[in-house]
Amino acid sequence: MATLDQMRDSSWWAASVREAYRFPVLIGWRRALVLVPAALILSLAVTGVHPAGCGLLEAALLVAAVVVAQGALWRVAMPGGQGPALEGRLLAANLLTVLFLTILAALLSFLLLATAYAVASAGLGFDAGRTATWAPAIAGPRRMVAGGVALAGMASWLWAASRVSLAAAATAADRRVRMIDTWTATRGRAWAILAGRLIVAAPALALVVVMLTIAARAPSNLRNGTAAVGTLCVTLLWLPLDTGFVAAAWTRLAPAAP
16 A cells, blocks of 8 residues: 555646646736736847847846746745745846756767767768768768767756756745755656646647747738737746746655755
């Protein structure tokens, strides 16, 4: 007979998905209004509608808008008076996560490049000084080796990203910046977390397909506007669902954290 801990561990995923879809109702329309500025800035950034030469300002506004929206959502998802410093902690947690994943991506890219070089060097016509000869030299079984390493690298990056994807929830819940600590709580659950986030993102992904179809058929002078509206809708739909899933998952997995 399964123990209570085993039953809880096996049911956390489905319960987290269910709570994610209930979370937008919990937010309420008044709290949801704070997402609109973030969504508008995101839509402008995606479509490139900004004054020339304002790239840094736009990036700062984009980050600020996302952090403010995250703070509003996490105050609902993790009630308990996180204090005015919540947005700063979320920003720090996000930056640490991005830094970690960027370094990992660089290491994996270096590994892929080294593998491609090693495989190509055994092929015909390979010239180390001419990168144009690398791809033709990777043929037959060598191409399968290079492709396998690339797929393994991509899977490794997604796995690692899922292992630290609960950093925002841990930071909001514990009133301190936590990213590495979530590694223990997500042991053996990385792919389940990734699958859950994809499921709750399904409505937004479906909306992306619809808006891309509309934009492709729209007159050229309306395509930017269509893309902006699409990004606005996706942000308002995806952010609450994803936050709801991550919050519910951390609530159930937190006891496993140190």
